[in-house]
Amino acid sequence: MxxxxxxxxxxxxxxxxxxxxxxxxxxxxxxxxPHVSDNYRAYYLDRSTTCLPQPVIGAYTVGTELDFKSGGDDTRELRPCGWDGPAGDGMHSIGETSLLRFELGQPQALTLMLELTGSTLPGPPTQTVVISANDTPIGTVEVTPDQTERFTFAIPADAIGADGTLVVKLDYPDAISPGPRTANTYWRSVKLTAGSLTPAI
Amino acid sequence: MYPASIDRQQDRPTRFILLLPLLFILSGTLIRFLAFRYAQPDNDWTNYFGAMCRWDCGWYVKMAQTGYDPFPVPGRINAGNWAFFPFYPMLVGLIGKLIPIPTIVLASLLSIVTAYAAVVAAWPLLGRNIRAYTLYAAFILSGPLSMYFTTFFTEVMFVLLTTLAFVYLSRSNYLGAAAITALLSATRIVGVFASLAIGVQALMDWRRDTGSWKGWLGGLLSQPRLVLAIFISPLGLFVYIAFLNYWIGDGLAFSHVQRAWGRQVGNPLTYLWTGLTSWPTVPWQLVSNSQILALSAVVGLAMTGVMAWRRQWPAVIFALLAIVIPLAAGLASMMRFMAAMAPITITAATLLARWRWLFIVSLVGLLAGSWFATLAWFGGNVALV
Missing domain, CATH: 1.20.5 (Single alpha-helices involved in coiled-coils or other helix-helix interfaces)
Incomplete structure:
Protein backbone atom coordinates (compact mmCIF):
# COMPACT_ATOMS: atom_id res chain seq x y z
CA MET A 1 0.00 0.00 0.00
CA PRO A 34 -2.78 22.53 33.53
CA HIS A 35 -5.85 23.76 35.40
CA VAL A 36 -4.98 23.14 39.04
CA SER A 37 -5.35 24.76 42.46
CA ASP A 38 -2.80 27.26 43.75
CA ASN A 39 -1.49 24.74 46.27
CA TYR A 40 -1.01 22.09 43.59
CA ARG A 41 0.74 24.58 41.30
CA ALA A 42 3.06 25.85 44.04
CA TYR A 43 4.18 22.38 45.13
CA TYR A 44 4.23 20.25 41.95
CA LEU A 45 4.62 22.75 39.10
CA ASP A 46 6.37 25.93 40.27
CA ARG A 47 8.17 24.10 43.10
CA SER A 48 7.96 27.37 45.04
CA THR A 49 7.12 25.51 48.27
CA THR A 50 8.02 22.19 49.85
CA CYS A 51 4.84 22.21 51.93
CA LEU A 52 1.63 21.01 50.26
CA PRO A 53 -1.20 21.68 52.73
CA GLN A 54 -3.41 18.64 53.33
CA PRO A 55 -6.96 19.03 54.65
CA VAL A 56 -7.01 18.96 58.46
CA ILE A 57 -9.73 19.76 60.97
CA GLY A 58 -7.56 21.98 63.16
CA ALA A 59 -9.67 21.41 66.29
CA TYR A 60 -7.93 22.96 69.29
CA THR A 61 -8.90 24.38 72.69
CA VAL A 62 -7.05 27.59 73.57
CA GLY A 63 -4.84 27.08 76.60
CA THR A 64 -4.00 23.43 75.89
CA GLU A 65 -0.29 22.56 75.76
CA LEU A 66 0.35 19.91 73.16
CA ASP A 67 3.04 17.24 73.36
CA PHE A 68 4.37 16.59 69.83
CA LYS A 69 6.61 13.66 70.79
CA SER A 70 5.66 10.05 70.03
CA GLY A 71 3.26 8.81 72.68
CA GLY A 72 2.11 12.40 73.22
CA ASP A 73 -1.03 14.10 71.89
CA ASP A 74 -2.53 13.12 68.55
CA THR A 75 -1.74 16.26 66.55
CA ARG A 76 -2.41 14.92 63.02
CA GLU A 77 -5.41 17.22 62.58
CA LEU A 78 -3.27 20.29 63.35
CA ARG A 79 -0.46 19.52 60.85
CA PRO A 80 -1.32 20.29 57.20
CA CYS A 81 2.26 19.74 55.96
CA GLY A 82 6.00 19.98 56.56
CA TRP A 83 6.25 17.52 59.45
CA ASP A 84 7.65 14.02 59.73
CA GLY A 85 6.86 11.92 62.76
CA PRO A 86 6.18 11.96 65.61
CA ALA A 87 9.44 10.52 66.93
CA GLY A 88 10.75 10.17 70.45
CA ASP A 89 12.60 13.49 70.17
CA GLY A 90 9.68 15.39 68.67
CA MET A 91 8.01 16.18 65.38
CA HIS A 92 10.73 16.66 62.75
CA SER A 93 10.37 19.45 60.24
CA ILE A 94 10.70 18.23 56.66
CA GLY A 95 11.30 20.58 53.76
CA GLU A 96 11.77 24.33 53.98
CA THR A 97 8.37 25.18 55.48
CA SER A 98 5.99 23.65 58.02
CA LEU A 99 2.42 24.60 58.83
CA LEU A 100 0.22 24.30 61.93
CA ARG A 101 -3.49 24.98 61.60
CA PHE A 102 -5.85 25.90 64.45
CA GLU A 103 -9.60 26.47 64.22
CA LEU A 104 -10.28 28.81 67.15
CA GLY A 105 -13.88 29.78 66.48
CA GLN A 106 -13.28 33.52 66.75
CA PRO A 107 -10.41 36.02 66.45
CA GLN A 108 -8.59 36.82 69.67
CA ALA A 109 -5.17 38.06 70.74
CA LEU A 110 -2.99 35.07 71.65
CA THR A 111 0.45 34.05 72.76
CA LEU A 112 2.01 31.23 70.75
CA MET A 113 4.53 29.01 72.50
CA LEU A 114 6.74 26.65 70.49
CA GLU A 115 9.32 24.34 72.05
CA LEU A 116 11.98 23.65 69.41
CA THR A 117 15.23 21.72 69.10
CA GLY A 118 17.70 22.29 66.27
CA SER A 119 18.67 19.49 63.90
CA THR A 120 22.04 17.88 64.62
CA LEU A 121 22.83 17.28 60.94
CA PRO A 122 26.09 18.90 59.79
CA GLY A 123 25.24 22.48 58.88
CA PRO A 124 25.14 26.06 60.17
CA PRO A 125 25.68 26.70 63.93
CA THR A 126 22.02 27.68 64.41
CA GLN A 127 18.78 27.22 62.53
CA THR A 128 16.89 30.40 61.72
CA VAL A 129 13.11 29.94 61.94
CA VAL A 130 10.86 32.68 60.54
CA ILE A 131 7.37 32.46 61.98
CA SER A 132 4.18 34.02 60.68
CA ALA A 133 0.51 33.84 61.57
CA ASN A 134 -1.82 33.89 58.57
CA ASP A 135 1.05 35.47 56.59
CA THR A 136 1.63 38.20 59.24
CA PRO A 137 5.25 37.98 60.47
CA ILE A 138 5.34 37.42 64.24
CA GLY A 139 8.98 36.65 64.88
CA THR A 140 12.30 35.10 63.95
CA VAL A 141 14.24 32.81 66.28
CA GLU A 142 17.59 31.04 66.24
CA VAL A 143 17.42 27.42 67.29
CA THR A 144 20.61 25.68 68.42
CA PRO A 145 21.34 22.06 67.39
CA ASP A 146 20.50 19.51 70.06
CA GLN A 147 19.27 22.22 72.48
CA THR A 148 15.60 22.49 73.41
CA GLU A 149 14.25 26.00 74.01
CA ARG A 150 10.82 27.55 74.44
CA PHE A 151 9.95 30.58 72.32
CA THR A 152 6.89 32.78 72.65
CA PHE A 153 5.28 35.03 70.06
CA ALA A 154 2.46 37.56 70.32
CA ILE A 155 -0.33 37.06 67.79
CA PRO A 156 -2.59 40.12 67.42
CA ALA A 157 -6.31 39.46 67.07
CA ASP A 158 -6.39 41.07 63.63
CA ALA A 159 -3.89 38.48 62.34
CA ILE A 160 -6.52 35.77 62.85
CA GLY A 161 -9.22 35.25 60.24
CA ALA A 162 -12.80 36.33 60.91
CA ASP A 163 -13.78 32.66 61.10
CA GLY A 164 -11.11 32.03 63.75
CA THR A 165 -8.71 30.17 61.45
CA LEU A 166 -5.04 30.49 62.35
CA VAL A 167 -2.31 29.04 60.17
CA VAL A 168 1.12 29.27 61.75
CA LYS A 169 3.91 29.03 59.20
CA LEU A 170 7.50 28.14 60.09
CA ASP A 171 10.04 28.90 57.35
CA TYR A 172 13.54 27.44 57.54
CA PRO A 173 15.97 29.48 55.40
CA ASP A 174 18.92 27.43 56.77
CA ALA A 175 17.35 23.98 56.30
CA ILE A 176 19.97 21.26 55.91
CA SER A 177 20.14 18.66 53.16
CA PRO A 178 20.61 15.25 54.79
CA GLY A 179 22.69 13.97 51.88
CA PRO A 180 24.05 14.77 48.43
CA ARG A 181 21.44 15.38 45.71
CA THR A 182 18.59 15.21 48.21
CA ALA A 183 15.53 17.20 47.12
CA ASN A 184 14.61 20.17 49.33
CA THR A 185 11.33 18.42 50.14
CA TYR A 186 13.46 16.20 52.41
CA TRP A 187 15.64 18.88 54.07
CA ARG A 188 15.68 19.16 57.86
CA SER A 189 15.80 22.05 60.32
CA VAL A 190 14.08 21.69 63.71
CA LYS A 191 12.13 19.31 65.92
CA LEU A 192 8.93 20.52 67.55
CA THR A 193 8.41 18.99 70.98
CA ALA A 194 5.61 21.10 72.48
CA GLY A 195 3.34 24.00 71.60
CA SER A 196 0.38 25.98 72.86
CA LEU A 197 -1.82 28.99 72.26
CA THR A 198 -2.87 30.96 75.33
CA PRO A 199 -4.90 34.16 75.64
CA ALA A 200 -2.68 37.24 75.46
CA ILE A 201 -2.25 38.92 78.84
CA MET B 1 18.88 -10.39 20.41
CA TYR B 2 18.18 -11.86 16.98
CA PRO B 3 15.53 -10.84 14.44
CA ALA B 4 12.42 -12.97 14.18
CA SER B 5 12.06 -15.00 11.02
CA ILE B 6 9.94 -13.62 8.18
CA ASP B 7 8.50 -17.13 7.88
CA ARG B 8 6.34 -17.52 10.97
CA GLN B 9 6.43 -21.30 10.66
CA GLN B 10 10.13 -21.25 11.50
CA ASP B 11 9.43 -19.37 14.72
CA ARG B 12 6.55 -21.57 15.80
CA PRO B 13 7.41 -22.98 19.26
CA THR B 14 7.67 -26.73 19.58
CA ARG B 15 6.07 -28.69 22.41
CA PHE B 16 9.38 -28.67 24.25
CA ILE B 17 9.55 -24.87 23.99
CA LEU B 18 6.05 -24.61 25.40
CA LEU B 19 6.71 -27.07 28.25
CA LEU B 20 10.17 -25.94 29.39
CA PRO B 21 8.99 -22.67 31.01
CA LEU B 22 6.40 -24.63 33.01
CA LEU B 23 9.30 -26.43 34.69
CA PHE B 24 10.77 -23.08 35.71
CA ILE B 25 7.40 -21.84 36.92
CA LEU B 26 7.40 -24.83 39.28
CA SER B 27 11.01 -24.45 40.39
CA GLY B 28 10.68 -20.69 40.83
CA THR B 29 7.49 -20.96 42.86
CA LEU B 30 9.06 -23.69 45.01
CA ILE B 31 12.27 -21.72 45.68
CA ARG B 32 10.45 -18.49 46.50
CA PHE B 33 7.91 -20.31 48.66
CA LEU B 34 10.63 -22.12 50.65
CA ALA B 35 12.48 -18.82 51.08
CA PHE B 36 9.23 -17.31 52.35
CA ARG B 37 8.82 -20.13 54.91
CA TYR B 38 12.45 -19.75 55.95
CA ALA B 39 12.29 -15.95 56.28
CA GLN B 40 8.84 -15.78 57.88
CA PRO B 41 8.26 -19.10 59.69
CA ASP B 42 5.46 -17.63 61.81
CA ASN B 43 3.51 -16.33 58.82
CA ASP B 44 0.67 -18.55 57.57
CA TRP B 45 1.58 -20.29 54.30
CA THR B 46 -1.60 -18.97 52.70
CA ASN B 47 -0.13 -15.46 52.99
CA TYR B 48 2.60 -16.32 50.48
CA PHE B 49 1.39 -13.99 47.71
CA GLY B 50 0.72 -11.19 50.17
CA ALA B 51 4.15 -11.57 51.76
CA MET B 52 5.84 -11.45 48.34
CA CYS B 53 4.04 -8.17 47.59
CA ARG B 54 6.54 -5.50 48.64
CA TRP B 55 7.50 -1.93 47.69
CA ASP B 56 5.57 -0.65 44.65
CA CYS B 57 3.46 -3.82 44.59
CA GLY B 58 1.30 -2.33 47.35
CA TRP B 59 0.58 0.70 45.18
CA TYR B 60 -0.53 -1.50 42.31
CA VAL B 61 -2.84 -3.55 44.52
CA LYS B 62 -4.55 -0.37 45.71
CA MET B 63 -4.77 0.98 42.17
CA ALA B 64 -6.41 -2.24 40.95
CA GLN B 65 -8.93 -1.98 43.78
CA THR B 66 -9.76 1.73 43.90
CA GLY B 67 -8.27 3.32 40.76
CA TYR B 68 -6.50 6.64 40.63
CA ASP B 69 -6.27 9.10 43.53
CA PRO B 70 -8.12 12.40 43.26
CA PHE B 71 -6.41 15.60 44.46
CA PRO B 72 -5.94 16.12 47.38
CA VAL B 73 -4.93 12.50 47.87
CA PRO B 74 -7.34 10.85 50.35
CA GLY B 75 -4.44 9.46 52.40
CA ARG B 76 -3.26 13.06 52.95
CA ILE B 77 0.14 12.42 51.38
CA ASN B 78 1.89 14.26 48.56
CA ALA B 79 2.63 11.08 46.61
CA GLY B 80 -0.42 10.53 44.41
CA ASN B 81 -0.55 7.24 42.50
CA TRP B 82 -0.58 9.16 39.18
CA ALA B 83 3.12 8.26 38.96
CA PHE B 84 2.13 4.69 38.06
CA PHE B 85 1.01 4.00 34.51
CA PRO B 86 -2.40 2.42 34.13
CA PHE B 87 -2.42 -0.51 31.74
CA TYR B 88 -1.44 -3.45 33.94
CA PRO B 89 -3.02 -2.42 37.27
CA MET B 90 -6.25 -1.43 35.54
CA LEU B 91 -6.27 -4.72 33.60
CA VAL B 92 -5.97 -6.60 36.89
CA GLY B 93 -8.69 -4.40 38.38
CA LEU B 94 -10.97 -5.14 35.43
CA ILE B 95 -10.39 -8.91 35.62
CA GLY B 96 -10.90 -8.64 39.38
CA LYS B 97 -14.46 -7.46 38.71
CA LEU B 98 -15.09 -10.78 36.93
CA ILE B 99 -13.09 -13.08 39.20
CA PRO B 100 -13.69 -12.06 42.81
CA ILE B 101 -10.57 -13.42 44.53
CA PRO B 102 -8.06 -11.36 46.56
CA THR B 103 -6.35 -8.84 44.27
CA ILE B 104 -2.79 -9.93 45.07
CA VAL B 105 -3.59 -13.58 44.38
CA LEU B 106 -5.27 -12.74 41.08
CA ALA B 107 -2.44 -10.37 40.09
CA SER B 108 0.25 -12.89 40.99
CA LEU B 109 -1.42 -15.64 38.95
CA LEU B 110 -1.92 -13.27 36.03
CA SER B 111 1.72 -12.19 36.27
CA ILE B 112 2.90 -15.79 36.09
CA VAL B 113 0.75 -16.36 32.98
CA THR B 114 2.07 -13.13 31.46
CA ALA B 115 5.66 -14.08 32.30
CA TYR B 116 5.14 -17.48 30.65
CA ALA B 117 3.79 -15.77 27.52
CA ALA B 118 6.74 -13.33 27.54
CA VAL B 119 9.22 -16.22 27.62
CA VAL B 120 7.56 -18.14 24.80
CA ALA B 121 7.22 -14.94 22.73
CA ALA B 122 10.98 -14.36 23.10
CA TRP B 123 11.85 -17.68 21.40
CA PRO B 124 12.52 -16.15 17.95
CA LEU B 125 14.48 -13.21 19.43
CA LEU B 126 16.72 -15.71 21.22
CA GLY B 127 17.80 -17.03 17.83
CA ARG B 128 15.77 -20.20 18.45
CA ASN B 129 18.70 -21.33 20.56
CA ILE B 130 17.68 -23.88 23.21
CA ARG B 131 20.41 -22.90 25.67
CA ALA B 132 19.65 -19.18 25.41
CA TYR B 133 15.95 -19.92 25.72
CA THR B 134 16.53 -22.07 28.81
CA LEU B 135 18.56 -19.34 30.48
CA TYR B 136 15.99 -16.69 29.63
CA ALA B 137 13.11 -18.83 30.93
CA ALA B 138 15.07 -19.52 34.12
CA PHE B 139 15.84 -15.81 34.58
CA ILE B 140 12.24 -14.65 34.16
CA LEU B 141 10.45 -17.46 36.00
CA SER B 142 12.95 -18.85 38.47
CA GLY B 143 15.82 -16.38 38.65
CA PRO B 144 16.99 -14.03 41.39
CA LEU B 145 14.75 -11.23 40.10
CA SER B 146 11.76 -13.41 39.26
CA MET B 147 9.76 -11.74 42.05
CA TYR B 148 9.26 -8.78 39.70
CA PHE B 149 7.57 -11.05 37.17
CA THR B 150 5.53 -13.25 39.47
CA THR B 151 3.97 -10.82 41.98
CA PHE B 152 2.34 -7.51 41.03
CA PHE B 153 4.65 -5.17 39.19
CA THR B 154 4.13 -3.63 35.74
CA GLU B 155 7.51 -5.06 34.73
CA VAL B 156 6.07 -8.39 33.63
CA MET B 157 3.62 -6.77 31.20
CA PHE B 158 6.39 -4.44 30.04
CA VAL B 159 8.57 -7.45 29.18
CA LEU B 160 5.79 -9.22 27.27
CA LEU B 161 4.81 -6.14 25.27
CA THR B 162 8.42 -5.14 24.52
CA THR B 163 9.14 -8.66 23.28
CA LEU B 164 6.07 -8.68 21.05
CA ALA B 165 6.87 -5.20 19.72
CA PHE B 166 10.35 -6.31 18.66
CA VAL B 167 9.05 -9.55 17.15
CA TYR B 168 6.64 -7.52 14.99
CA LEU B 169 9.29 -4.93 14.25
CA SER B 170 11.86 -7.45 13.08
CA ARG B 171 9.25 -8.65 10.58
CA SER B 172 8.74 -4.98 9.55
CA ASN B 173 5.12 -5.21 10.65
CA TYR B 174 4.81 -1.56 11.65
CA LEU B 175 1.12 -1.63 12.48
CA GLY B 176 1.45 -4.71 14.69
CA ALA B 177 4.42 -3.14 16.50
CA ALA B 178 2.50 0.14 16.86
CA ALA B 179 -0.56 -1.53 18.39
CA ILE B 180 1.67 -3.25 20.95
CA THR B 181 3.66 -0.05 21.55
CA ALA B 182 0.42 1.82 22.24
CA LEU B 183 -0.15 -0.57 25.16
CA LEU B 184 3.52 -0.41 26.10
CA SER B 185 3.35 3.39 26.36
CA ALA B 186 0.45 2.97 28.79
CA THR B 187 2.45 0.49 30.89
CA ARG B 188 5.58 2.47 31.74
CA ILE B 189 6.70 5.93 30.63
CA VAL B 190 9.76 4.56 28.83
CA GLY B 191 7.50 2.33 26.74
CA VAL B 192 6.82 5.26 24.45
CA PHE B 193 10.42 5.07 23.22
CA ALA B 194 9.48 1.97 21.24
CA SER B 195 7.79 4.46 18.89
CA LEU B 196 11.26 5.68 17.95
CA ALA B 197 12.34 2.08 17.38
CA ILE B 198 9.56 1.78 14.79
CA GLY B 199 10.91 4.87 13.01
CA VAL B 200 14.46 3.52 13.08
CA GLN B 201 13.33 0.14 11.74
CA ALA B 202 11.48 1.88 8.90
CA LEU B 203 14.64 3.84 8.06
CA MET B 204 16.70 0.65 8.05
CA ASP B 205 14.15 -1.07 5.83
CA TRP B 206 14.21 1.90 3.43
CA ARG B 207 17.99 1.77 3.25
CA ARG B 208 17.94 -2.01 2.70
CA ASP B 209 15.27 -1.84 -0.01
CA THR B 210 16.63 1.16 -1.95
CA GLY B 211 20.34 0.86 -1.25
CA SER B 212 20.66 4.57 -0.40
CA TRP B 213 19.39 7.33 1.90
CA LYS B 214 18.21 9.47 -1.01
CA GLY B 215 14.57 10.55 -0.70
CA TRP B 216 14.10 8.72 2.59
CA LEU B 217 11.67 11.23 4.12
CA GLY B 218 9.31 11.25 1.16
CA GLY B 219 9.72 7.53 0.86
CA LEU B 220 8.71 6.91 4.46
CA LEU B 221 5.82 9.38 4.36
CA SER B 222 4.46 7.67 1.25
CA GLN B 223 3.86 4.51 3.32
CA PRO B 224 0.41 4.99 4.91
CA ARG B 225 0.84 1.97 7.23
CA LEU B 226 4.03 3.47 8.64
CA VAL B 227 2.54 6.95 9.04
CA LEU B 228 -0.46 5.46 10.83
CA ALA B 229 1.83 3.33 13.00
CA ILE B 230 3.84 6.39 14.09
CA PHE B 231 0.69 8.03 15.47
CA ILE B 232 -0.81 4.86 16.95
CA SER B 233 2.32 3.89 18.87
CA PRO B 234 2.32 6.64 21.55
CA LEU B 235 -1.48 6.52 21.92
CA GLY B 236 -1.39 4.84 25.36
CA LEU B 237 0.65 7.69 26.79
CA PHE B 238 -1.61 10.34 25.24
CA VAL B 239 -4.77 8.66 26.49
CA TYR B 240 -3.26 8.61 29.99
CA ILE B 241 -2.36 12.31 29.68
CA ALA B 242 -5.94 13.02 28.56
CA PHE B 243 -7.27 11.08 31.55
CA LEU B 244 -5.07 12.98 34.02
CA ASN B 245 -6.18 16.26 32.41
CA TYR B 246 -9.75 15.27 33.09
CA TRP B 247 -9.13 13.69 36.52
CA ILE B 248 -6.92 16.24 38.29
CA GLY B 249 -6.38 19.00 35.74
CA ASP B 250 -2.71 18.17 35.13
CA GLY B 251 -1.98 15.83 32.24
CA LEU B 252 1.67 15.57 33.17
CA ALA B 253 0.96 14.72 36.82
CA PHE B 254 2.81 11.41 36.40
CA SER B 255 5.98 13.46 35.97
CA HIS B 256 5.23 16.34 38.37
CA VAL B 257 4.33 13.99 41.23
CA GLN B 258 7.90 12.65 41.24
CA ARG B 259 8.66 15.68 43.45
CA ALA B 260 6.91 13.89 46.29
CA TRP B 261 9.49 11.09 46.06
CA GLY B 262 12.32 13.62 46.09
CA ARG B 263 13.53 12.66 42.61
CA GLN B 264 16.20 15.12 41.45
CA VAL B 265 16.97 15.41 37.74
CA GLY B 266 20.72 15.40 37.24
CA ASN B 267 23.54 14.24 35.01
CA PRO B 268 23.16 10.46 34.45
CA LEU B 269 26.94 10.04 34.36
CA THR B 270 27.29 11.78 37.72
CA TYR B 271 24.68 9.48 39.24
CA LEU B 272 26.44 6.48 37.72
CA TRP B 273 29.90 7.51 38.92
CA THR B 274 28.65 8.36 42.42
CA GLY B 275 26.97 4.96 42.61
CA LEU B 276 30.02 3.07 41.40
CA THR B 277 32.28 4.81 43.92
CA SER B 278 29.92 4.44 46.90
CA TRP B 279 32.00 1.77 48.61
CA PRO B 280 30.39 -0.41 51.27
CA THR B 281 30.63 0.81 54.85
CA VAL B 282 29.93 -2.60 56.41
CA PRO B 283 33.18 -4.66 56.68
CA TRP B 284 31.88 -7.99 55.30
CA GLN B 285 29.88 -6.44 52.49
CA LEU B 286 31.47 -6.93 49.05
CA VAL B 287 29.50 -4.26 47.18
CA SER B 288 27.18 -1.52 48.38
CA ASN B 289 23.57 -1.23 47.29
CA SER B 290 24.46 1.88 45.26
CA GLN B 291 27.17 -0.10 43.49
CA ILE B 292 24.73 -2.91 42.71
CA LEU B 293 22.29 -0.42 41.18
CA ALA B 294 25.04 1.36 39.24
CA LEU B 295 26.43 -1.97 37.99
CA SER B 296 22.94 -2.90 36.77
CA ALA B 297 22.96 0.21 34.59
CA VAL B 298 26.50 -0.56 33.42
CA VAL B 299 25.44 -4.09 32.40
CA GLY B 300 22.45 -2.57 30.59
CA LEU B 301 24.70 -0.15 28.73
CA ALA B 302 27.17 -2.95 27.90
CA MET B 303 24.38 -5.09 26.43
CA THR B 304 23.22 -2.03 24.46
CA GLY B 305 26.79 -1.84 23.15
CA VAL B 306 26.57 -5.48 22.07
CA MET B 307 23.31 -4.73 20.23
CA ALA B 308 24.99 -1.75 18.54
CA TRP B 309 27.86 -4.01 17.50
CA ARG B 310 25.22 -6.35 16.04
CA ARG B 311 23.66 -3.31 14.31
CA GLN B 312 20.29 -3.80 15.99
CA TRP B 313 19.60 -0.08 15.92
CA PRO B 314 15.87 -0.10 16.80
CA ALA B 315 16.64 -2.02 20.02
CA VAL B 316 19.68 0.19 20.67
CA ILE B 317 17.70 3.44 20.54
CA PHE B 318 14.97 1.95 22.73
CA ALA B 319 17.37 0.52 25.31
CA LEU B 320 19.60 3.58 25.42
CA LEU B 321 16.71 5.95 26.13
CA ALA B 322 15.11 3.53 28.58
CA ILE B 323 18.37 3.44 30.54
CA VAL B 324 19.55 7.05 30.33
CA ILE B 325 16.21 8.78 31.04
CA PRO B 326 15.52 6.94 34.35
CA LEU B 327 19.22 7.29 35.21
CA ALA B 328 18.83 11.08 35.01
CA ALA B 329 16.50 10.80 38.02
CA GLY B 330 18.93 8.70 40.06
CA LEU B 331 19.80 5.06 40.58
CA ALA B 332 16.65 4.07 42.48
CA SER B 333 15.00 0.90 41.09
CA MET B 334 17.68 0.60 38.40
CA MET B 335 18.04 -3.17 38.85
CA ARG B 336 14.28 -3.65 38.41
CA PHE B 337 14.31 -1.42 35.33
CA MET B 338 17.19 -3.36 33.78
CA ALA B 339 15.64 -6.74 34.60
CA ALA B 340 12.54 -5.68 32.66
CA MET B 341 14.43 -4.56 29.55
CA ALA B 342 13.77 -7.51 27.28
CA PRO B 343 16.31 -6.54 24.57
CA ILE B 344 19.01 -6.37 27.26
CA THR B 345 18.19 -9.60 29.09
CA ILE B 346 17.61 -11.48 25.82
CA THR B 347 21.00 -10.29 24.54
CA ALA B 348 22.62 -11.34 27.82
CA ALA B 349 21.01 -14.80 27.53
CA THR B 350 22.40 -15.24 24.01
CA LEU B 351 25.90 -14.37 25.25
CA LEU B 352 25.77 -16.64 28.30
CA ALA B 353 24.52 -19.52 26.15
CA ARG B 354 27.50 -19.37 23.84
CA TRP B 355 29.56 -22.00 25.65
CA ARG B 356 28.19 -25.07 27.38
CA TRP B 357 30.22 -24.54 30.58
CA LEU B 358 29.09 -20.92 30.82
CA PHE B 359 25.51 -21.99 30.22
CA ILE B 360 25.64 -24.52 33.07
CA VAL B 361 27.32 -22.09 35.47
CA SER B 362 24.78 -19.38 34.57
CA LEU B 363 21.81 -21.70 35.00
CA VAL B 364 22.99 -22.92 38.39
CA GLY B 365 23.76 -19.32 39.38
CA LEU B 366 20.29 -18.16 38.39
CA LEU B 367 18.51 -20.91 40.32
CA ALA B 368 20.71 -20.58 43.42
CA GLY B 369 20.56 -16.81 43.24
CA SER B 370 16.79 -16.98 43.42
CA TRP B 371 16.96 -18.33 46.99
CA PHE B 372 19.31 -15.62 48.26
CA ALA B 373 17.62 -12.77 46.38
CA THR B 374 14.20 -13.81 47.71
CA LEU B 375 15.61 -13.74 51.25
CA ALA B 376 17.04 -10.27 50.52
CA TRP B 377 13.61 -9.30 49.17
CA PHE B 378 11.97 -10.27 52.45
CA GLY B 379 14.83 -8.54 54.30
CA GLY B 380 13.98 -5.24 52.58
CA ASN B 381 17.22 -4.86 50.62
CA VAL B 382 16.88 -1.48 48.90
CA ALA B 383 18.88 -2.58 45.85
CA LEU B 384 15.84 -4.67 44.92
CA VAL B 385 13.26 -1.87 45.28
Missing part, protein backbone atom coordinates in the same frame (compact mmCIF):
# COMPACT_ATOMS: atom_id res chain seq x y z
CA UNK A 2 1.58 3.29 -1.16
CA UNK A 3 0.36 6.89 -1.33
CA UNK A 4 0.56 6.72 -5.11
CA UNK A 5 -2.11 3.99 -5.07
CA UNK A 6 -4.75 6.47 -3.84
CA UNK A 7 -7.08 3.63 -2.85
CA UNK A 8 -9.81 4.26 -0.24
CA UNK A 9 -7.77 2.21 2.22
CA UNK A 10 -4.71 4.41 1.67
CA UNK A 11 -6.67 7.62 2.07
CA UNK A 12 -8.43 6.17 5.12
CA UNK A 13 -5.08 5.35 6.74
CA UNK A 14 -3.84 8.91 6.20
CA UNK A 15 -7.12 10.34 7.46
CA UNK A 16 -6.93 8.24 10.63
CA UNK A 17 -3.30 9.24 11.15
CA UNK A 18 -4.31 12.90 10.81
CA UNK A 19 -7.12 12.48 13.37
CA UNK A 20 -4.73 10.79 15.80
CA UNK A 21 -2.14 13.51 15.26
CA UNK A 22 -4.71 16.20 16.02
CA UNK A 23 -5.89 14.33 19.13
CA UNK A 24 -2.33 13.95 20.38
CA UNK A 25 -1.54 17.60 19.72
CA UNK A 26 -4.68 18.71 21.55
CA UNK A 27 -3.88 16.46 24.53
CA UNK A 28 -0.30 17.70 24.61
CA UNK A 29 -1.48 21.33 24.55
CA UNK A 30 -3.82 20.60 27.45
CA UNK A 31 -1.03 18.82 29.30
CA UNK A 32 1.19 21.87 28.96
CA UNK A 33 -1.59 24.15 30.29
Missing amino acids: RLSERSPLTLGAYALAAILALFELAVLWQGLH
